[in-house]
Amino acid sequence: xxxxxxxxxxxVDLVVLTVRGDQxxxxxVRRGAAPFKGRWALPGGFVEEREDLATAAAxxxxxxxxxxxxxxxxxxxxxxxxxxxxxxxxxxxxxxxxFLPDMPQPVAGSDAAAASWVEVEALLxxxxxxxxxxxxxxxxxxxxxARSKLEYTSLAAAFxxxxxxxxxxxxxxxxxxxxxxxxxxxxxxVTSAERFIEPVGATTRRVGGRPAQLFRxxxxxxxxxxxxxxxxx
Amino acid sequence: xxxxxxxxxxxVDLVVLTVRGDQxxxxxVRRGAAPFKGRWALPGGFVEEREDLATAAAxxxxxxxxxxxxxxxxxxxxxxxxxxxxxxxxxxxxxxxxFLPDMPQPVAGSDAAAASWVEVEALLxxxxxxxxxxxxxxxxxxxxxARSKLEYTSLAAAFxxxxxxxxxxxxxxxxxxxxxxxxxxxxxxVTSAERFIEPVGATTRRVGGRPAQLFRxxxxxxxxxxxxxxxxx
DNA sequence: AGCTTATTCGTCATCTTGACGATAAGGCGA
DNA sequence: TCGCCTTATCGTCAAGATGACGAATAAGCT
Numbered sequence: 001x002x003x004x005x006x007x008x009x010x011x012v013d014l015v016v017l018t019v020r021g022d023q024x025x026x027x028x029v030r031r032g033a034a035p036f037k038g039r040w041a042l043p044g045g046f047v048e049e050r051e052d053l054a055t056a057a058a059x060x061x062x063x064x065x066x067x068x069x070x071x072x073x074x075x076x077x078x079x080x081x082x083x084x085x086x087x088x089x090x091x092x093x094x095x096x097x098x099f100l101p102d103m104p105q106p107v108a109g110s111d112a113a114a115a116s117w118v119e120v121e122a123l124l125x126x127x128x129x130x131x132x133x134x135x136x137x138x139x140x141x142x143x144x145x146a147r148s149k150l151e152y153t154s155l156a157a158a159f160x161x162x163x164x165x166x167x168x169x170x171x172x173x174x175x176x177x178x179x180x181x182x183x184x185x186x187x188x189x190v191t192s193a194e195r196f197i198e199p200v201g202a203t204t205r206r207v208g209g210r211p212a213q214l215f216r217x218x219x220x221x222x223x224x225x226x227x228x229x230x231x232x233x
Numbered sequence: 234x235x236x237x238x239x240x241x242x243x244x245v246d247l248v249v250l251t252v253r254g255d256q257x258x259x260x261x262v263r264r265g266a267a268p269f270k271g272r273w274a275l276p277g278g279f280v281e282e283r284e285d286l287a288t289a290a291a292x293x294x295x296x297x298x299x300x301x302x303x304x305x306x307x308x309x310x311x312x313x314x315x316x317x318x319x320x321x322x323x324x325x326x327x328x329x330x331x332f333l334p335d336m337p338q339p340v341a342g343s344d345a346a347a348a349s350w351v352e353v354e355a356l357l358x359x360x361x362x363x364x365x366x367x368x369x370x371x372x373x374x375x376x377x378x379a380r381s382k383l384e385y386t387s388l389a390a391a392f393x394x395x396x397x398x399x400x401x402x403x404x405x406x407x408x409x410x411x412x413x414x415x416x417x418x419x420x421x422x423v424t425s426a427e428r429f430i431e432p433v434g435a436t437t438r439r440v441g442g443r444p445a446q447l448f449r450x451x452x453x454x455x456x457x458x459x460x461x462x463x464x465x466x
Numbered sequence: 467a468g469c470t471t472a473t474t475c476g477t478c479a480t481c482t483t484g485a486c487g488a489t490a491a492g493g494c495g496a
Numbered sequence: 497t498c499g500c501c502t503t504a505t506c507g508t509c510a511a512g513a514t515g516a517c518g519a520a521t522a523a524g525c526t
Contacts, residue, residue, distance in 0.1 A: 006242050006322075006323070007242055007243055007279065007280065008239055008280070009237050009239050009241070010243070010323075046240065047241070051316065052316060053312065053314040053325070076311055076312065078309055079309065079311075080286075081243065081286040083282075083283045083284065089237040090282075092241075092243050092286070092327075165504085166505090167503075167504075182485075182486085183503085183505090184485090184487095184504090184506080184507095185483070185485080187504075187506090188505095189482090203492095205492085206492075206493085207492095207494095208492080208493060208503070209492065210491040210492050210502075210504045211491070224461060225482075225513095226459065228457060228458065398473085399474090400472075415515075415517085416472085416473075417474075417516090417518095418516080420474065421514090422514085424474090438524095439472080439523075439524085440471090440524065441470065441525080442470080442471040442472030442523070442524080443471075443472050443521060444473080458482095458512095458513070463515095468526090469524100470526100471522100471525105472521100472522090472523090473520100473522080473523095474521070475519080476517100476518080477516105477517090477518080478517095479515095480514080480515085481512100481515095482511100483511080483513090484509105484510095484512100485510095485511105487506105487508080488506080488508095489505080489507095490506090491504080492502090492504100493500105493501085494499105494500085494502105495499095495501100496497100496498085
């Protein structure tokens with residue numbers, strides 16, 4: 001290996017976001033071993049020999065959620081390598097960000113003893129639950145990335161089932177941004193945007209209220225002009 | 234060290250961009266040793282023991298350009314860890330993106346035998362010069378990040394000297410985006426944006442044409458609504 | 467003084483947004 | 497069956513932003 005000094009352990013951590021019950025939630029696991037034993041943490045693990053970073057992230061995602069690669073949006077978030085972030089030594093972790101639709105079934109296929117969805121607000125709000133390592137910061141960065149990408153991409157649909165209504169899509173924006181949106185203006189914006197969403201033809205049947213048209217994602221990946229969040233001084 | 238297996242070598246690579254002569258240019262070094270000996274590459278190097286990733290990037294930037302930390306915009310770009318990207322073994326590299334004003338003095342303080350500014354167009358255009366490792370892809374990602382951030386942040390000013398004219402700022406946009414902009418509409422946009430740039434009071438003296446007002450950056454870091462590039466499908 | 471050059475100010479039609487009224491289309495109870 | 501309730505969808509209107517372009521301004525140069 002011509003004198004290459006391996007100077008770090010490389011891991012991946014996952015920020016898996018979903019919207020359930022109009023709340024933005026993140027998948028956490030409870031650590032079973034030191035360090036930070038018993039503390040909530042982002043799922044993750046070591047990158048295997050000859051394994052790409054993205055592949056490792058997809059593998060971890062499948063192990064924790066049962067979601068097959070390609071079944072969810074998965075993108076690299078950032079890499080964290082502060083010297084003291086892991087008491088065991090030099091651990092450099094590349095975080096990945098995943099968007100999942102609300103799974104009807106519970107978190108399946110998880111090998112971790114305790115994995116569960118936790119409200120993001122409870123972790124980043126006024127009196128936050130402390131996470132292991134620097135995972136609070138990683139989560140903060142992931143949520144900010146998600147909020148920002150909703151503005152100018154069609155990624156909100158990654159939180160939805162393949163067919164969805166405009167109102168469902170709107171509730172994704174409202175949950176991720178933590179802000180109510182005007183249903184009429186939102187409807188106008190997303191239906192008039194070129195190839196953003198396209199009607200399926202069918203409608204929902206529902207308990208109360210007018211049936212809604214079903215849509216699926218259009219080909220467009222970018223939303224121009226963007227849909228800017230309110231406020232944000 | 235409780236059984237922590239160091240499974241990778243961690244490095245940082247730098248995408249240092251500047252605008253010189255109305256062209257977007259990137260700082261490259263010529264490799265003096267195998268692998269890819271003699272090939273152009275992004276500057277970079279191994280992360281030292283107990284050194285943060287961002288610190289390592291700032292150190293490399295200073296070693297290559299003489300620019301002190303804080304003297305340039307520096308942000309993490311992405312991390313590249315494909316198994317075969319370095320023939321010497323498992324090398325995971327975190328790329329950082331830096332924006333520099335056009336330095337009047339040549340690239341100073343460089344320890345590399347040959348470091349020089351190269352037109353980005355010559356590297357990413359129709360018949361690109363091949364770079365070492367996966368550096369062409371890293372450069373592509375860095376340039377796309379730069380193009381995108383000009384749209385909604387005030388980072389274009391990071392390419393300028395502390396005091397600059399509206400036209401200088403416009404030429405930054407034109408060089409990075411590779412697209413001409415209407416001087417009158419650009420002027421209206423940047424001068425009317427809240428706290429984006431603020432007048433210094435002085436004006437330039439120049440060989441031909443009306444003297445221009447000098448500006449410095451305002452407090453705003455975000456540009457709302459954004460300044461979208463033309464075209465872009 | 468006129469010419470050249472680059473900056474800055476105006477105008478106007480078009481597009482987009484935010485606020486909000488009005489209508490449509492189902493279920494449900496009386 | 498008839499209103500009523502709820503949610504979805506369509507319209508309107510003023511304010512703001514944009515793209516295209518004309519015009520005025522303020523220097524240096526010949």
